[in-house]
Amino acid sequence: MGKxxxxxxxxxxxxxxxxVIDGVTFATAAAGVRYARRTDVMLALLAPGTAVAGAFTKSxxxxxxxxxxxxxxxxxxxxxxAILVNSGNANAFTGSAGQTSVAALCAAVAGTTGIPDNRVxxxxxxxxxxxxxxxxxxxxLDDLTAAQxxxxxxxxxxxxxxxxxxxKGASADISVNGxxxxxxxxxxxxxxxxxxxxxxxxxxxxxxxMDQAALQALVSGQVERSFNAITVDSxxxxxxxxLVAATGxxxxxxxxxxxxxxxxxxVMLDLAHQVVRDGEGASKxxxxxxxxxxxxxxxKTHAMxxxxxxxxxxxxxxxxxxxxxxxxxxGKSGAAADRDLLSIWFGNLKVAEKGWVSPDYDEERASAxxxxxxxxxxxxxxxxxxxxxxxxxxxxHGYIDINADYRS
Amino acid sequence: MGKxxxxxxxxxxxxxxxxVIDGVTFATAAAGVRYARRTDVMLALLAPGTAVAGAFTKSxxxxxxxxxxxxxxxxxxxxxxAILVNSGNANAFTGSAGQTSVAALCAAVAGTTGIPDNRVxxxxxxxxxxxxxxxxxxxxLDDLTAAQxxxxxxxxxxxxxxxxxxxKGASADISVNGxxxxxxxxxxxxxxxxxxxxxxxxxxxxxxxMDQAALQALVSGQVERSFNAITVDSxxxxxxxxLVAATGxxxxxxxxxxxxxxxxxxVMLDLAHQVVRDGEGASKxxxxxxxxxxxxxxxKTHAMxxxxxxxxxxxxxxxxxxxxxxxxxxGKSGAAADRDLLSIWFGNLKVAEKGWVSPDYDEERASAxxxxxxxxxxxxxxxxxxxxxxxxxxxxHGYIDINADYRS
Numbered sequence: 001m002g003k004x005x006x007x008x009x010x011x012x013x014x015x016x017x018x019x020v021i022d023g024v025t026f027a028t029a030a031a032g033v034r035y036a037r038r039t040d041v042m043l044a045l046l047a048p049g050t051a052v053a054g055a056f057t058k059s060x061x062x063x064x065x066x067x068x069x070x071x072x073x074x075x076x077x078x079x080x081x082a083i084l085v086n087s088g089n090a091n092a093f094t095g096s097a098g099q100t101s102v103a104a105l106c107a108a109v110a111g112t113t114g115i116p117d118n119r120v121x122x123x124x125x126x127x128x129x130x131x132x133x134x135x136x137x138x139x140x141l142d143d144l145t146a147a148q149x150x151x152x153x154x155x156x157x158x159x160x161x162x163x164x165x166x167x168k169g170a171s172a173d174i175s176v177n178g179x180x181x182x183x184x185x186x187x188x189x190x191x192x193x194x195x196x197x198x199x200x201x202x203x204x205x206x207x208x209x210m211d212q213a214a215l216q217a218l219v220s221g222q223v224e225r226s227f228n229a230i231t232v233d234s235x236x237x238x239x240x241x242x243l244v245a246a247t248g249x250x251x252x253x254x255x256x257x258x259x260x261x262x263x264x265x266x267v268m269l270d271l272a273h274q275v276v277r278d279g280e281g282a283s284k285x286x287x288x289x290x291x292x293x294x295x296x297x298x299x300k301t302h303a304m305x306x307x308x309x310x311x312x313x314x315x316x317x318x319x320x321x322x323x324x325x326x327x328x329x330x331g332k333s334g335a336a337a338d339r340d341l342l343s344i345w346f347g348n349l350k351v352a353e354k355g356w357v358s359p360d361y362d363e364e365r366a367s368a369x370x371x372x373x374x375x376x377x378x379x380x381x382x383x384x385x386x387x388x389x390x391x392x393x394x395x396x397h398g399y400i401d402i403n404a405d406y407r408s
Numbered sequence: 409m410g411k412x413x414x415x416x417x418x419x420x421x422x423x424x425x426x427x428v429i430d431g432v433t434f435a436t437a438a439a440g441v442r443y444a445r446r447t448d449v450m451l452a453l454l455a456p457g458t459a460v461a462g463a464f465t466k467s468x469x470x471x472x473x474x475x476x477x478x479x480x481x482x483x484x485x486x487x488x489x490a491i492l493v494n495s496g497n498a499n500a501f502t503g504s505a506g507q508t509s510v511a512a513l514c515a516a517v518a519g520t521t522g523i524p525d526n527r528v529x530x531x532x533x534x535x536x537x538x539x540x541x542x543x544x545x546x547x548x549l550d551d552l553t554a555a556q557x558x559x560x561x562x563x564x565x566x567x568x569x570x571x572x573x574x575x576k577g578a579s580a581d582i583s584v585n586g587x588x589x590x591x592x593x594x595x596x597x598x599x600x601x602x603x604x605x606x607x608x609x610x611x612x613x614x615x616x617x618m619d620q621a622a623l624q625a626l627v628s629g630q631v632e633r634s635f636n637a638i639t640v641d642s643x644x645x646x647x648x649x650x651l652v653a654a655t656g657x658x659x660x661x662x663x664x665x666x667x668x669x670x671x672x673x674x675v676m677l678d679l680a681h682q683v684v685r686d687g688e689g690a691s692k693x694x695x696x697x698x699x700x701x702x703x704x705x706x707x708k709t710h711a712m713x714x715x716x717x718x719x720x721x722x723x724x725x726x727x728x729x730x731x732x733x734x735x736x737x738x739g740k741s742g743a744a745a746d747r748d749l750l751s752i753w754f755g756n757l758k759v760a761e762k763g764w765v766s767p768d769y770d771e772e773r774a775s776a777x778x779x780x781x782x783x784x785x786x787x788x789x790x791x792x793x794x795x796x797x798x799x800x801x802x803x804x805h806g807y808i809d810i811n812a813d814y815r816s
Contacts, residue, residue: 128736
């Protein structure tokens, strides 16, 4: 690593106070997987009865821990579960050695904790293509098991960082028929000073009660409008993983409960936004709203084409109200669009309508708007009711510095 | 404009000597569309009997001249034809005013030259969203018609430049049963200092004889492996246009002639490579070869995912032999891949095989290879016989400078 990056200008003021989730404990250790003088492993233990749902990268070259965790999701929940995460090495593109490492880690956690190994979920994040020194991690498992604490979630958020510039956490606290239900989550991602550390990892815990199938359905539905709606540079990690664990310790069954669904969605979106705010070189946080598309799928295609366009993102970095590049991105996306029905807004300023610059367009006001740190670009296709909102950051010299100029 | 860019380090040593094509003449003028003190309009006149084929941007927001030219391609060829091109203004996203300008220009060329207006093809390249001042162009049409010259093709290549750093030309000279047949082409594209000047324009002329339908079929087939196989930044212009004009003046019918097809493919590929060599901020020219894919379509998907990946392109800029990012790009592309069958080469150096780093991998040799100005990245999927080769450039601070820091 060597070089320490300054904290992103878009970072929250402080790590939030996260509630204790009954049925979940954490511990962290410095195993020396790759980094010196910092924690790099976290172990979370989940009480018997916990349901675990998840979502993973769709990459065709996904890493061994991802394949293993995906296969275990449907498993029984009456025996507790464990989540073991290391930073510094992604255990990705490591051939059969990758599977060997995952199996060794899961067996060791099972031996130390008594949790069956088909309920041990692992994630690894860091360099690609190097064999994971799993014995270093196994060597700290006794300590990790002994040190478990219900209040160590912030330590866990720090241990899973690679080149993130700040730890990421979010929570919600709702009341269901007078009984409190809590959600707390942590994430890492998008600060890529060293090559191939793009991985986004997210762990969310709740004391709500829900069976695994219902929880999985809820999570799968919500991921589309949160983690699958953000982009930093259009490149997809081989290791992205999200796990949501419901311990049931509140005694409140939230199956079908809209308040819980909204609260979980809020925590997921908050963490997703924090990942964008820590995007490499980011100086602006940008919301891209697409409405009036033929359908929601087309709206997403347009929104992601805008959010991923290097020309749109460099224009934002340059504080240039360059709506022509938004037109270009819509045109190239492949989804339905009619040039002469298009309208585009930067914030509340209508910049283009009916296939042409808006008669109200004022270059000076548009340029003044672009100086803000948080921007909204809105496009209405004028075709139907499809809509989607995506979040991205700008493309700056900082991105080139981080990804071209250094190597760990 | 204001700022003049240095010529790309990847530019050819000099503009090539292009052969005169019997049946084609050119003239250029300084109409003052946007630029001062340079030519910005070119008019090419094509003899009666000329067949004109073409290929255009697939953008859903394509510009008025593109829509007009596309509609005219199938037209009769016994009355000659004209190609009128201006730089400085793209006449894109200009609503009904865009169509009015195109109609006015075509009618004026018809009036001045006697060529029917359904045989007048126009292209415009430059800023998006501003009405084309077509009367400035109409004012120079008499001069352009009077000044026609068979040897002015290099002047034409210069007049169509926007922020290109060098004019682009290529040619071929073959013999068919002892009779010479010549091809000469010019192109502009990819030097985008001012916003929204991404347009690629290509004009190729030959004295070969071929009917329009056969020429169109040949061009449509060849564009896939040349202009549709290059990328600078994954962003697609609203105005990309290629026209191929066959005057027939050699008297040689080349329908079905493999030598002619190869020569035309060579000219197209040469011009396509020159566009990449003038990519914004480019310091490396990169060939991405994909073999062993399930089919050619999948091979193209993988090749373009690698060629468009910001992480791959920044690694190349940093002369970092970062094969892990190539694995990532293959994984995210969506086309079929099996991690454990993948092999990757940088030049002749095998860096990865069977889902892992190659046992022969030598970091020092790989790093030395990355210092070259021209690089080859080869991927074999190990799945089938599908193959595709794409060309790209690196992503440097120069790209950010050009697209974020300046505005015309």
